[in-house]
Amino acid sequence: MAITLKKLRYTHAENLHLPADPTEWLLSLHGPTVIDMQGHITNRTRVVSVLVHGNEPSGFIAVHRFLQSKITPMTNVRFVICSVEAAQQQPVFTNRYVDDVHDLNRCFNLNKDDAAVTQRAGSILQAINEVKAEAVIDMHNTSGTSPSFCVATRIDMQVQALASFFCQTMMYTRLSLGSLMEQNFNCPIVTVECGGAKDQQAHEMAYQGVHEFLMADNLFAGHHYMLVDIVEHPLRLELDPKTKMVFADKNDPDADVTLVSDIEQHNMGITRADCLIGWSNIGCAPFTVRNEAGEVQSDSIIYCKDGQILTRHKLRIFMATTNHRIALNDCLFYAFCEDLQAGVSSGA
Structure with a gap:
């Protein structure tokens, strides 16, 4: 059921009523919230965005813990808590979309027909733009069990420095999806x-x-500043949303496609070529592989043989999920394929 989207509420960290438990704090919020915190250096501001997706709580929990510590940050900070209404729906932190229809992180180009979600996205952009931030971090969780990594649309040294605060792998993408980043x-x-x-x-x-x-004095120099492992040119494996799909340990004859129930394990390393990732009773027709331009990739990264779905190349897989809704309405996973990189120029 769609819910009424509320306007962003602005407050200062000193005025917060902060329960000890992050879930209690979430339930006390009256909609999307902007929290400003004064730092030692007051002419610079950093932005942390959390809960763009209501089922991705790590950033929110981190913000709660930082506020609770009462530490004064190095610069001013603006925290933007985006999809509070989605996160509050029971069970908490399980509902992804604020209106159960539109993915907010596909609406920041402000070209969607739905006025309410577009207005929410526009308000978030305004909240970030008005502080003239020196850096923005947008915090998410992966849709399945996975190591941490960062994603960026640039690979310059400043972006790499930001990523190095959090992890040592960064996906560089030119995909245009309407996301905040x-x-x-x-x-x-x-x-x-x-x-x-x-x-x-x-x-x-x-x-x-x-x-x-x-807490860093200079974001772009210091002990944390190191080069990250950059993964370029990710491909996106999509599944036709009309497909009757299940996750299981063996082929389901009543489904169009059965994907292995432990597919999230492929997030943990390199998946070999000719690896079984599922079964299909209708071949590869439901699958589409897109490149960064959103174009259908002519050389698919999977193939079907004797009813099995197999990887065509050695792949480094990211964000493989067993979430049925995400797999059908967003994508099954992203993949880096070294075998296909020879035909892709890094400057393309």
């Missing part, structure tokens, strides 16, 4: 994928990264 704030912006939403290690990494990001 694609927008121009006249400063570096990085998306942090903290790992699985229920993983305590993801929450801890989020807090440690936020703490170091907010």
